[in-house]
Amino acid sequence: MLTALLAVSMLLAVGAVGAAAWVLRGRDGAPTASTWVDVRPEVGGKAIDDVLARHAAAVRSKSLDAWLADVDHSDPAFVKRQRQEFENLTKLPFAELSFERTVQSAPKMAAYLPSQLFDRYHAAVRVIAVTVRHRIEGVDSVPVATPWLAVFGYAGGRWVIAGDGAGKAMPTGAEGQPWDAGGPISVVRDDRVVAVLSADAADDGKALLKLAETGLRQVAEVRPSGWDGKVLLTAVTDKQIFDTYFAESQDRVAQVAAIAVPYYGSVAEWSARPAYATTRVVFNPAELTAPKAELQHDLTHELTHAAMGPVTGPYTPRWVVEGFAEYVAYKDGKYDAGGIRAVLGDLSIDTFPADKQFYEEPRNYIGGWLACRMIAEKYGQAKLIAFYEGFMRMSEIESVSREVLGVGRDQLEQQWRDYVAKQRA
Known part of the structure; x- marks a missing residue:
């Protein structure tokens, strides 16, 4: 790698052809390499849409090879995280799942680009707003939208998934979904609750379901209608999943046992009038060892938020x-x-x-x-x-x-x- 590289981006238009040229220069100003990328929306956008479609199909078919085929393999740590994310996704009971590119302003998305990825791709990189539209079987009556800030890099003549966006101002739920857990997960369920735990805590699943059912009965006594009484509960030991929801107020994390997060049919930060879909409950892992009575109180409290979410x-x-x-x-x-x-x-x-x-x-x-x-x-x-x-x-x-x-x-x-x-x- 040269010690000093100047990345110059320019857009050329010749007839109906649009392309971006990234010219890399050393200290003496002499060009050392160049990369040409077709950035027309109907070309670049379609290529990325195809990657996202293949990604969702890979989860549905449970094909790790298909999932990794569109992932940049130059960073072993990122590949390892992608393997774990795939394994976690395939454990969840999806009735529907899609990854949909959501048009957002380029400057807004560029703010989430990690500097190391810019350096690696020499500006042939972009952050894509992706709506993860999904429905959990037996829990969600309508599709739920959660955000994913996917970093795409251009390598080997094609767009590949190279990383994830970062920053305190990311939309609610980004990197806070159960499949984002850094370790393997386990899923337990009954007719009304799907609970996601860390794999090494799977034995606690039945006890958690029992607490949830008790809480649902308490809520139903006060609020018998206006809510379907079903919920996705995340109780993994990966602290980052919970902390994500307090990116701008880390001092409050220790004070909160659990959080009820409302979700909509479209990502709220990317939509003018999002329609309410459901509320997810996420536990603070530090509270999972609390006495049973405290856990019951906290869970009933959050389930009440879920029940009142529509109003x-x-x-x-x-x-x-x-x-x-x-x-x-x-x-x-x-x-x-x-x-x-x-x-x-x-x-x-x-x-x-x-x-x-x-x-x-x-x-x-x-x-x-x-x-x-x-x-x-x-x-x-x-x-x-x-x-x-x-x-x-x-x-x-x-x-x-x-x-x-x-x-x-x-x-x-x-x-x-x-x-x-x-x-x-």
Whole structure:
């Protein structure tokens, strides 16, 4: 390799022909090599579409050779990861699976290009936005879209998969899917739950399914309709899978036992009006050894988020979302009044916490739970659910509270303060 290479990209058009020429130069400015790549959308795009189609077909036919045929073999570590990803994909019960190129602006995608891949391909490389459209058999009623930032390099006269995009601003779910686990996975299932675990933890699968079924029963007691009651649960020991969802707030990872991730029929960040499809539940691997009661509470909480996913929108306050999930998780009555007082401590109960500050104070979960419990006890559980659903039509607490409960925000907050004061007495 020369110590200094200048990659110059230029687009030539001769009649109906379009090509890009990458000219490599040494220190003295003399050209050392050049690569010509046809970049017309109908040519380059079609070639990449064909690679993606073959990739999906390889999973369906469980052909590792077909999968690796379109992978760059110059990086042994990447090839090893690709082998593992293929093995993981083939263990999942897909009813549908496709990899679809999704048109995005080149500058936007270039921000995700790892520098070492640019250096390796001397600019004959691009990041492609790929929608992984899939449906898990027995769980998903509609196809679910998850993002993949695939790096394609031009080598040997063709486009090959050379790596994955990187960066903190990647779309939700990129590198956070069960098949992205760095080690082998195992899959256990029953009629309503598909659980993905690390292969060396497969023996824990039955216990996890039992907890999930208990949680689903608790959720169904409060929310008997409006959700199909089925879920994909990821509980692998690969910490990176969970951490992906906290790329911009790593300080929160240790505070979160699990996360419910909404997914849509198209990747939300790449679509103007994505339609809700389902919610996946992902466990923090650090919490998988927690006591059974804690795991049960956490799982029921997240399953509640999944159940309310279809009626959770951008205007639903965080204290309602999290408070309602705690309301369902504590519905069995297994909590200690003295423990509530201790946890509340000196938490200020004045106005409902704003969304931006909600997660800065973990005790807001308790405050939100008590607010939801108060509404259920005073107005009835059906009114609590209607209150939650009201934010799909209205954006202000004042409007929703007046329509559903017959009181304004100020009065509702006063009722909440009085209720919390009784819990502290």
